[in-house]
Amino acid sequence: MSVLEQTVTVGLLFSTTGAYAALGREGLAGAQLAVQALNASGTLPFRILAEHRDPHGITERYAGMAAEIIATGARHIIGCTTSWSRKEVIPVLEKHDATLWYPCPYEGFECNEQVVYLGACPNQHILPLLQHILPRFGNNGYLVGSNYIWGWETNRIARDIIEQSGGSVAGERYAPLGDADLGHILRDIRLKRPDFVLNTLIGPSSYSFLEAYHALGEADPDFSMEKRPVVSCNLAEGEAALLGHKAAGLYTIAPYFQALRTSANQHFLGQLDATSQPVSAFFAQAYSAVQLLVAGLLAAETEDGRSVLASLNQATPSTPLGPLQIMAANNHAVLTPHIARVTASGALAIIEQRDEPIAPEPYLAHTSLVVSAADRVRAGSNLRVVK
Incomplete structure (x- = not known):
């Protein structure tokens, strides 16, 4: 029996100002659009409530804001742009048994059970x-x-x-x-x-x-x-x-890339309006993070991070990048x-x-x-x- 509530709170942790503001804004826009689309679809047995916090590019704010998001009832956070910010958040995730869905490319040499790595590694x-x-x-x-x-x-x-x-x-x-x-x-x-x-x-x-x-x-x-x-x-x-x-x-x-010639991307772009252009990997991967999280929640029927990930290890939900699989051995996405x-x-x-x-x-x-x-x-x- 499902233990999901009628409302599932999901955290969004992106900076919209600062040195990497452009990438943060794209990630936030992608995640928000996915939340809106899924809520409007009428296919979910729950409503997604997005709780956004903006550290304004100040690394020292990320841990505190992650804790704030978790205090609202969220078990999952989508966000962080830099590895520096991701590493600041990890101790908070471990303390509260929460999960970060990280949608950006990074330099590798990390594998944490509280993090799902959706961006490319080396x-x-x-x-x-x-x-x-x-x-x-x-x-x-x-x-x-x-x-x-x-x-x-x-x-x-x-x-x-x-x-x-x-x-x-x-x-x-x-x-x-x-x-x-x-x-x-x-x-x-x-x-x-x-x-x-x-x-x-x-x-x-x-x-x-x-x-x-x-x-x-x-x-x-x-x-x-x-x-x-x-x-x-x-x-x-x-x-x-x-x-x-x-x-x-x-x-x-x-x-x-927005120019990617695949049926999955054409379907994705067809759902966007002109104000969403241009579309980048940062936008599409944050959008995909929401899709994967929701697919895992539906399959696991719980917000427990390990159960959600276990359900995704055996599935390949469709995303703008095509079907995505998360490797059980390291929580990283198989990417093309x-x-x-x-x-x-x-x-x-x-x-x-x-x-x-x-x-x-x-x-x-x-x-x-x-x-x-x-x-x-x-x-x-x-x-x-x-x-």
């Missing part, structure tokens, strides 16, 4: 991205990132991939969150002339860097995106649209990453769409980081080039 983002980039541009890279966990760890993994594949890292530089004064980094890149630049900056820092790199390419054609591209694991549609032609040519990777480039108009055009999903391997314990000729053939075997 073998689903940085590895397949560099498998695409190294054979096309060379294996001499430059690493630039925001000075916190995402930048440090993603660049560390990238360094391992590059060096184990016979390449070298020309430079590695970091900027404080939100810092837009990056001229010294551009001067160093111009001096060292890498084959490509991996950008793990976020928010205004990333936008400033890409604008400056575009200006460098105009001043010196040797730094055009066609010759020495910038690549990213986290640039989203809204950001590309904001930058327009100044980010044209950048390569990025994600399990969802695709590669896109920014066009001159600021759109993200898919250039390689993968058909087969990649099982999550957050600790990379059984994953080869060597991009060899054989690996490139295998990596390309499940991809189709989208003209």
Whole structure:
């Protein structure tokens, strides 16, 4: 017999201001839209009540606000954008036996039973991205990132991939969150002339860097995106649209793009109005988090996190990303990453769409980081080039 109440409270924990506000707003909008759609569907035996808290990008506020949400009766929270904020929340989740549905890509090397990881982990983002980039541009890279966990760890993994594949890292530089004064980094890149630049900056820092790199390419054609591209694991549609032609040519990777040619995505986009555009992986994964949570609640007939997850380990609910499975061994989603480039108009055009999903391997314990000729053939075997 179901022990669900007539109203199920779900927490939303996203910052709408601060250094990564654009991504937080997309995540919040995606989750809220899913809640509205499910409540309006008339198919649920309960109503979803969303309790939102906004830490305004201040990491120290996340734990307290997570506790506030749990005090309203919520057993599940969807949100957090940075790994820093996620790690702040985990002790609160453990104390109250609550579950966080984390909808963003992250750097891996974590597996907590109170967290469901719906964003890509390293073998689903940085590895397949560099498998695409190294054979096309060379294996001499430059690493630039925001000075916190995402930048440090993603660049560390990238360094391992590059060096184990016979390449070298020309430079590695970091900027404080939100810092837009990056001229010294551009001067160093111009001096060292890498084959490509991996950008793990976020928010205004990333936008400033890409604008400056575009200006460098105009001043010196040797730094055009066609010759020495910038690549990213986290640039989203809204950001590309904001930058327009100044980010044209950048390569990025994600399990969802608005341009994805699948029946699941076409159905999803058909439900949205014009004000919801452009749609990014941050939006779609937060939307999917609500769908997965509700599917688990219906199957388990309880809000208990372990029971909800156990029901999803055996099921593959339909989402904008397609059917999603959560691996029982590590609470991470099985995802299918695709590669896109920014066009001159600021759109993200898919250039390689993968058909087969990649099982999550957050600790990379059984994953080869060597991009060899054989690996490139295998990596390309499940991809189709989208003209």
